[in-house]
Amino acid sequence: MKKLGARDEALAAQVQAAIDAGKDVSETEPAIDRRKKARVYRKTVPFSHEEALQIALDALQAYFVEQPLFVAAAADSLAKAAIGVPTHRRSGYQANSEEPEPVSLEGQGVEKAVEIEMQTETQLSKTGEETIPLKRMAQEQIDDQRHHIADLRKLTNFAQE
Amino acid sequence: MATLQDLENAIDALLNHPLGIGQYQLVRRAEEKAYEAYVFGLCLRAARELGVIPVLRGITGAPTPFVFRGAPGQIHSRGRNYGYAEFTLNGQEFEIHAGVEFRGTSGMTHELDVCIMRASDARACRNPQSLDDPHAASLVGGWECKFYAGNLQKGLGRAFVGLIDDMGSNVRLSGLCSNSVHPQLRDYFQPQRRPHPHFHLTPLEPSNEDIFVNQIKGELKKMTAA
Numbered sequence: 001m002k003k004l005g006a007r008d009e010a011l012a013a014q015v016q017a018a019i020d021a022g023k024d025v026s027e028t029e030p031a032i033d034r035r036k037k038a039r040v041y042r043k044t045v046p047f048s049h050e051e052a053l054q055i056a057l058d059a060l061q062a063y064f065v066e067q068p069l070f071v072a073a074a075a076d077s078l079a080k081a082a083i084g085v086p087t088h089r090r091s092g093y094q095a096n097s098e099e100p101e102p103v104s105l106e107g108q109g110v111e112k113a114v115e116i117e118m119q120t121e122t123q124l125s126k127t128g129e130e131t132i133p134l135k136r137m138a139q140e141q142i143d144d145q146r147h148h149i150a151d152l153r154k155l156t157n158f159a160q161e
Numbered sequence: 162m163a164t165l166q167d168l169e170n171a172i173d174a175l176l177n178h179p180l181g182i183g184q185y186q187l188v189r190r191a192e193e194k195a196y197e198a199y200v201f202g203l204c205l206r207a208a209r210e211l212g213v214i215p216v217l218r219g220i221t222g223a224p225t226p227f228v229f230r231g232a233p234g235q236i237h238s239r240g241r242n243y244g245y246a247e248f249t250l251n252g253q254e255f256e257i258h259a260g261v262e263f264r265g266t267s268g269m270t271h272e273l274d275v276c277i278m279r280a281s282d283a284r285a286c287r288n289p290q291s292l293d294d295p296h297a298a299s300l301v302g303g304w305e306c307k308f309y310a311g312n313l314q315k316g317l318g319r320a321f322v323g324l325i326d327d328m329g330s331n332v333r334l335s336g337l338c339s340n341s342v343h344p345q346l347r348d349y350f351q352p353q354r355r356p357h358p359h360f361h362l363t364p365l366e367p368s369n370e371d372i373f374v375n376q377i378k379g380e381l382k383k384m385t386a387a
Contacts, residue, residue, distance in 0.1 A: 003169070003172055003173075003176070004172075004176065007176055007182045008182050008185065008186065010189070011182070011185055011189075014310050014311070015310070015311075017311055018310055018311025018312065019311075021311055021312050024344065024345070055311070058310075058311075059310035059311055060175065060310075062308070062309070062310040062340060062341070063184075063185045063188075063189075063192075063310060064175065064178070064180050064181060064184065064185070065180075065365070066308075066340050066363050066364070066365060067184075067185075067188050067192060067195055067308075068180055068184070069363065069364040069365065070195045070196055070198065070199035070308075070340075070363075070364070071195055071198070071199075072364070073199050073202055073203075073364050074195070074198035074199045074201065074202040075202075076202070077201075077202030077203070077205040077206050077209075078202060078205065078217065078227060080205070080206075080209060081205050081209075081214065081215040081216065081217050081246060082214050082215070082216050082217065083216070083217050083223055083224060083225065084216040084217060084218045084223070084224075084247070085222075085223040086222060086223065098281065098284045098285050098288055099284075100247075100254065100280070100284070103216065103218070105214070105216060106223075108214060112217065112224075112225075112226070112227050113225060113226035113227065114198065114226060114227045114228075114229070115226045115227070115228045115229070116191040116194040116195070116198070116228075116229050116231060117228055117229065117230055117231030117232070117241060117243075118190065118191075118231055119231070120230075120231045120232035120234075121232070121234055121238060121240035121241075122232065130241075131226075131228060131231075131241075132190065132191055133226070134191070134194075134195060134198060134229075137179075137180055137184070141178070141179055141180050142180065144178060144180070145175065145178055145180045145181070148171065148174050148175040148178065149175065151171045151174075152168075152171045152172065152175060154163075155163045155167060155168050155171055156168070
């Protein structure tokens with residue numbers, strides 16, 4: 001955590017929060033009276049150190065592996081769709097019509113440029129970029145990170161030692 | 162036996178990688194939206210697997226680039242060339258949107274991270290002579306999308322149950338999608354008419370993606386059957 005905190009405090013805080021959330025366990029309280037059943041109740045307890053390490057790795061995996069995979073999956077799906085280019089200048093389509101707007105289909109099977117809006121419509125202070133591109137990362141790089149996470153899981157699995 | 166140095170080296174390899182800390186600093190501003198884009202893509206996949214070609218559209222013209230809203234917005238908003246998708250199945254037209262606000266049965270507006278709705282209603286709401294929020298009955302399926310690096314928060318599930326309840330009885334599909342999980346929320350979503358818990362919905366779990374996509378395909382098929 002120290003190493004992570006030195007590189008990025010916000011990420012370290014996110015990982016720490018995931019660890020500090022703890023976990024629910026079922027506790028059993030033996031019945032004093034033999035005619036009654038043992039009482040089972042829920043209790044929130046801290047993670048063990050080994051569990052906490054795995055939770056930290058889950059959190060890092062979410063950012064370093066899953067995020068690039070979300071972008072790649074979205075890019076794949078959008079690439080397989082077509083782009084509808086309005087042709088109403090040619091067809092005389094009225095903007096206030098509730099009929100489907102005539103379009104020509106283009107770009108099916110072609111990677112699409114995708115952007116996320118950063119400056120929202122209702123935002124008064126316009127600072128920074130208006131949008132940011134959602135860029136696909138190389139699959140080999142994602143695989144590298146998956147291996148790095150797997151290596152770390154092995155190194156922190158003390159049960160096997 | 163692994164040494165402390167091995168562990169430090171492995172951590173360095175992870176953090177110093179091009180998809181490590183540097184990448185995190187680039188994407189963290191858009192992490193939620195990237196997850197929405199992923200779920201939006203799964204809806205496109207469902208349409209595709211039903212044998213139709215989804216068509217990407219923009220509110221003001223061809224969607225180049227395809228822009229995802231950064232905050233909840235109105236379906237007719239022309240603040241940017243926001244993207245959506247449309248498809249026709251068995252003669253019925255549908256649209257897929259991200260971050261659009263609907264008017265619930267109570268009159269209160271609700272944002273749906275990703276939704277499938279009737280296209281005729283969407284067009285009516287975009288008509289310059291009758292700009293409006295889509296009404297609850299126009300919604301076919303709605304999903305809350307949450308990217309979490311830790312455990313999901315229970316409050317998200319409770320809020321989404323309330324949202325879906327206000328969307329009336331025409332909604333055929335609803336779900337809370339997350340790459341994470343909350344064991345109690347899974348139980349909370351068990352009763353009928355509650356949203357489906359799409360937990361661990363991530364490319365790392367292709368079977369969960371299949372469940373999500375197949376649910377959409379099944380409902381759309383039933384809905385559009387002659």
